[in-house]
Amino acid sequence: MTQLGLTDAVRDVIRRDLLVALRRRADALTTVVFFVIVTSLFPLGIGPEPAVLRMIAPGVLWVAALLSCLLSLGRLFTTDYVDGVLEQLVLVPQPLTVLVGAKVAAHWLISGLPIVLLAPVLGLQYGLGGDVLGVLTLSLLLGTPTLSLIGAIGAALTLGVRGSHVLIALLVLPLFIPVLIFGAGAVTSYIAGIGVEANLSLLGACLMLAVVLAPWATAAALRIALE
Amino acid sequence: MLDVVNLSCQRGERRLFSGLTLSVASGKLLAVSGENGSGKTSLLRMLCGLLPPEQGTIRWQGTPVGELGESYRGQFTYIGHLNGLKDDLTPLENLQFAARLAGVEATEAACREALQAVGLGPQIQRLPSGVLSQGQKRRSALARLWVSMRPLWILDEPFAALDDAATRSLTRRLEAHVKGGGIVVASTHQEIGVAPEFMQQARLAG
Numbered sequence: 001m002t003q004l005g006l007t008d009a010v011r012d013v014i015r016r017d018l019l020v021a022l023r024r025r026a027d028a029l030t031t032v033v034f035f036v037i038v039t040s041l042f043p044l045g046i047g048p049e050p051a052v053l054r055m056i057a058p059g060v061l062w063v064a065a066l067l068s069c070l071l072s073l074g075r076l077f078t079t080d081y082v083d084g085v086l087e088q089l090v091l092v093p094q095p096l097t098v099l100v101g102a103k104v105a106a107h108w109l110i111s112g113l114p115i116v117l118l119a120p121v122l123g124l125q126y127g128l129g130g131d132v133l134g135v136l137t138l139s140l141l142l143g144t145p146t147l148s149l150i151g152a153i154g155a156a157l158t159l160g161v162r163g164s165h166v167l168i169a170l171l172v173l174p175l176f177i178p179v180l181i182f183g184a185g186a187v188t189s190y191i192a193g194i195g196v197e198a199n200l201s202l203l204g205a206c207l208m209l210a211v212v213l214a215p216w217a218t219a220a221a222l223r224i225a226l227e
Numbered sequence: 228m229l230d231v232v233n234l235s236c237q238r239g240e241r242r243l244f245s246g247l248t249l250s251v252a253s254g255k256l257l258a259v260s261g262e263n264g265s266g267k268t269s270l271l272r273m274l275c276g277l278l279p280p281e282q283g284t285i286r287w288q289g290t291p292v293g294e295l296g297e298s299y300r301g302q303f304t305y306i307g308h309l310n311g312l313k314d315d316l317t318p319l320e321n322l323q324f325a326a327r328l329a330g331v332e333a334t335e336a337a338c339r340e341a342l343q344a345v346g347l348g349p350q351i352q353r354l355p356s357g358v359l360s361q362g363q364k365r366r367s368a369l370a371r372l373w374v375s376m377r378p379l380w381i382l383d384e385p386f387a388a389l390d391d392a393a394t395r396s397l398t399r400r401l402e403a404h405v406k407g408g409g410i411v412v413a414s415t416h417q418e419i420g421v422a423p424e425f426m427q428q429a430r431l432a433g
């Protein structure tokens with residue numbers, strides 16, 4: 001038997017969560033199906049006017065992505081908390097902040113990445129062209145990990161609390177606002193012929209800030225939840 | 228050597244214990260007994276750092292565990308009330324992940340052997356843990372002790388839900404661990420069949 005290090009622990013946390021998600025496909029699919037349905041309802045409800053659809057597309061796609069992320073946050077730590085796996089994770093002789101980061105990465109792979117990949121396809125319903133879809137994908141690629149990281153703080157803070165789903169929404173939705181503004185703003189700017197660099201840079205800055213602060217805050221909240 | 232000095236615990240408005248001082252030397256099994264709600268689980272959770280003590284110090288090999296940090300977490304195996312198993316994974320997968328996260332590259336053969344030792348045969352090893360009985364889930368969790376190389380084992384009601392055969396198997400494993408110089412701290416409501424020379428008792432009054 002050989003000793004394993006931090007990299008192995010990170011890989012194992014991600015692998016375990018992906019394997020569980022694979023066995024429990026319905027949970028993972030709920031998020032994706034929700035995103036597809038919400039984004040498909042708007043063109044049906046508003047009508048086929050291309051100019052209107054192009055105008056609302058960035059906001060609709062981004063709000064749908066944000067709500068899909070919110071939908072999946074309740075599962076991030078709850079099952080681990082209930083079955084005792086979280087207790088074991090906290091006792092792993094590795095920095096909890098890094099392990100939390102691994103769990104958030106797994107969450108993004110399960111619920112964020114499918115949204116990033118589906119968004120360009122769903123964007124076609126709104127008459128978005130190739131370049132705009134590229135900007136949309138890039139903005140979601142930068143923004144959805146930030147949503148997962150911020151959401152993890154809310155999920156950890158509300159762990160074990162009755163009605164935690166509502167509480168998570170109340171806690172994290174205000175924090176999602178900058179990501180929504182910069183994400184949707186990047187796509188809107190491109191459609192309007194304005195440069196997208198500022199919005200994408202700010203999205204990147206949000207991601208960097210979240211990568212540094214969110215795992216630390218989440219780990220602290222998890223320790224408190226387990227006391 | 229595990230030392231507990233003047234430890235106090237309060238949960239809500241209720242003081243569970245105060246001024247608790249004890250010492251467990253290598254090669255000893257400390258059986259912690261007491262009525263329901265007397266603070267056994269809280270004591271064990273304090274020993275592994277899940278619950279901060281209200282007052283007092285816990286020392287491992289003479290150093291306060293707060294100063295040891297992550298290195299202390301590498302010294303013990305904790306099995307609490309909850310089994311720490313994912314229902315969607317098989318006992319084998321659960322054990323492999325638990326061992327690897329504990330920092331040990333346990334081979335599939337070693338994990339299968341551990342599960343066999345707790346009475347979970349090859350067919351049960353392939354089932355999702357969610358379909359196992361409470362006793363089988365407990366055995367699956369306890370199989371971690373068969374792949375653990377850590378000196379200190381902290382076990383909360385390890386015999387709960389076990390049948391006679393599993394109880395005997397676990398008792399033999401605990402005795403082998405303390406005979407090899409390890410330390411076990413276990414909360415229990417029943418007699419542990421380990422030889423008296425390896426045993427230590429502590430009763431929480433509640």
